[in-house]
Amino acid sequence: METAIACQDLKKTYKNGVKALDGVSFSVRPGEIFGLLGPNGAGKSTTVRILATLTAPDGGKASVAGCDALVNPAGVRLRIGFVAQASGVDKWGTGTENLTLQAHLMRVPKAEIPGRVSRLLEWVNLSDAAGRIVKTYSGGMKRRLDLAMGLVNEPAVLFLDEPTTGLDPETRAALWRDLKRLQKERNLTVLLTTHYLEEADHLCDRLAIVDHGKVVVEGTPAELKARISGDTVVLDVGAEAKRAADLLKPIAGILELIPDGACVIARVEQGATAMPTLITTLERAGISVRSSTLSRPSLDDVYLHHTGRRFQGEGEAGDAEKTAGKARP
Amino acid sequence: MNAFLSDTLHLLLRHLRTTLRIPIWIAVTLIQPVIWLTIYGQLFRRVVEIPGFGAASYIQFLTPGVVVMTALFGSAWSGMGIIEDLSEGVMDRMLATPVNRAALISARVLHAALTVAVQSVIILLFGMLLGARVEGGIPGFLAILLLGSLLGAGMSALSNGLALVTRREETLIAVVNFFGLPLTFLSTAFMAADLMPAWIRALARANPVNWAVLASRDAMLGQAWGSVAKAALMLSGFAAAAVWVATQAFRAYRRST
Ligand SMILES: Nc1ncnc2c1ncn2[C@@H]1O[C@H](COP(=O)(O)OP(=O)(O)O)[C@@H](O)[C@H]1O
Ligand SMILES: [Mg+2]
Numbered sequence: 306m307e308t309a310i311a312c313q314d315l316k317k318t319y320k321n322g323v324k325a326l327d328g329v330s331f332s333v334r335p336g337e338i339f340g341l342l343g344p345n346g347a348g349k350s351t352t353v354r355i356l357a358t359l360t361a362p363d364g365g366k367a368s369v370a371g372c373d374a375l376v377n378p379a380g381v382r383l384r385i386g387f388v389a390q391a392s393g394v395d396k397w398g399t400g401t402e403n404l405t406l407q408a409h410l411m412r413v414p415k416a417e418i419p420g421r422v423s424r425l426l427e428w429v430n431l432s433d434a435a436g437r438i439v440k441t442y443s444g445g446m447k448r449r450l451d452l453a454m455g456l457v458n459e460p461a462v463l464f465l466d467e468p469t470t471g472l473d474p475e476t477r478a479a480l481w482r483d484l485k486r487l488q489k490e491r492n493l494t495v496l497l498t499t500h501y502l503e504e505a506d507h508l509c510d511r512l513a514i515v516d517h518g519k520v521v522v523e524g525t526p527a528e529l530k531a532r533i534s535g536d537t538v539v540l541d542v543g544a545e546a547k548r549a550a551d552l553l554k555p556i557a558g559i560l561e562l563i564p565d566g567a568c569v570i571a572r573v574e575q576g577a578t579a580m581p582t583l584i585t586t587l588e589r590a591g592i593s594v595r596s597s598t599l600s601r602p603s604l605d606d607v608y609l610h611h612t613g614r615r616f617q618g619e620g621e622a623g624d625a626e627k628t629a630g631k632a633r634p
Numbered sequence: 635m636n637a638f639l640s641d642t643l644h645l646l647l648r649h650l651r652t653t654l655r656i657p658i659w660i661a662v663t664l665i666q667p668v669i670w671l672t673i674y675g676q677l678f679r680r681v682v683e684i685p686g687f688g689a690a691s692y693i694q695f696l697t698p699g700v701v702v703m704t705a706l707f708g709s710a711w712s713g714m715g716i717i718e719d720l721s722e723g724v725m726d727r728m729l730a731t732p733v734n735r736a737a738l739i740s741a742r743v744l745h746a747a748l749t750v751a752v753q754s755v756i757i758l759l760f761g762m763l764l765g766a767r768v769e770g771g772i773p774g775f776l777a778i779l780l781l782g783s784l785l786g787a788g789m790s791a792l793s794n795g796l797a798l799v800t801r802r803e804e805t806l807i808a809v810v811n812f813f814g815l816p817l818t819f820l821s822t823a824f825m826a827a828d829l830m831p832a833w834i835r836a837l838a839r840a841n842p843v844n845w846a847v848l849a850s851r852d853a854m855l856g857q858a859w860g861s862v863a864k865a866a867l868m869l870s871g872f873a874a875a876a877v878w879v880a881t882q883a884f885r886a887y888r889r890s891t
Binding site for chain 2: 320354357358359360361379382383385387388389390391392393394395396397398402406407409410411412438454
């Protein structure tokens, strides 16, 4: 199998007229952890739902684990694990009961079910809670059970839709470790969606940035960052970002200038040498610089570069979870 | 075992388990009929004295009515479970598996029918405690369970179908409240047919709830086995049609998401 997941020009307009996908194409190699990164409403879930055969696209092609998702959805279902954005475990069932039912539905041979269920529970560290009703589980425990449910048929491809949204940082890190371990132990292919830049950066081997129903760029995090040359300087200038940007425009060595709220973001060839020039230029014009930061390009900058917007400005503004996802190495 | 049967069985076990784990639900669905039997049994005790009512005791008359009414209301709420599954992602998780699609409906319908059967046993026993007599013996007793379960199966299928179309608890609650009592009172659950206005009697004839009530009462009295069998057939037809409707609603749901 050359590619674990391939989709080409996927299009989807919902009945209410919302155009969710406007030609999504990307491919995922076997054994890869691949991320779909994008703000809320970008079309990540729709893409995953099409690949998991839950909804049909209006146009385009998709193949998963060697099966055509449109022609042979039954074949796809046997070979995938799917963990939705909403958990999807039965809260009135115990961990064991949930996994056992899922194993039956996934056509795991009957004789193998009890052994596999208890191994999985142990693997996700839920053996002690196996007999408890899921209603009593914490968010992190539920998410670990979700993961186990997605693995019960030993899938070739695992889909995880926003697996760490709403989890505390510790639980999130633990899930990252689990996924890395799965990748190493079983060569599992994982397609996950996220709106955390940090998650895409640290966890994913490759990723695609999705915006307005399209893939704007695809590559490894390092590649994507390397493609943007220079350093990023962020200057906090208070209310006069627009005027500040105009003042800085003539300076040599500036590649990109974007006013962003109270800040001006400048991408420059040599950050260390440009910074003093930028600050003195502004101070001379009577704009005081309250703070400044210098960094190598991050995924934030990649996103900014390709979409013209900063990532965390999207979707639910003021969502603490989201700002926490802002990555500045 | 084929996929439809084995999936139905496993999903049915899940639903039964859920029911047993929400004891308050069991309590409510059992206390209600007990209240009906006690209060109505006392309140209307003397209506049997009205010439033409034609029953020996009101509790004897009322017990099959309450069995059927409980079957109706118990199963009409069945769609709430599927709405919960839709909103919590359980349905998505299952639809991403190779599970037999029809089993997702049939398990809920069977669950409703079984629940009705268990409730009916308890109500019948309580009715007997209050003085009702099952003259039809064990066959009569079993016939009542069957009639109630068939009605319950049909009603739960309609409830699930409606739930899949509207996907909102509020709508389901409104519809059940709107139709539940009229369906009950347009039947002979509380009042003898001979004492009903003609137009209600006409409507009652087309009402599956009334089919179940009349046949249950015959089974209770151990009489008119032919019409009991006929009612069972008609209720089977009603249940089959309702399951077909629910299946179509489910198909439409899967296409629309
Ligand atoms: N079932 C649906 N019906 C109508 N519109 C939908 C549905 N699901 C998603 N959408 C819309 O499609 C767009 C993409 O949604 P989604 O794929 O969920 O994005 P993401 O997962 O990236 O947040 C959004 O505008 C969303 O409101
Ligand atoms: Mg989403």
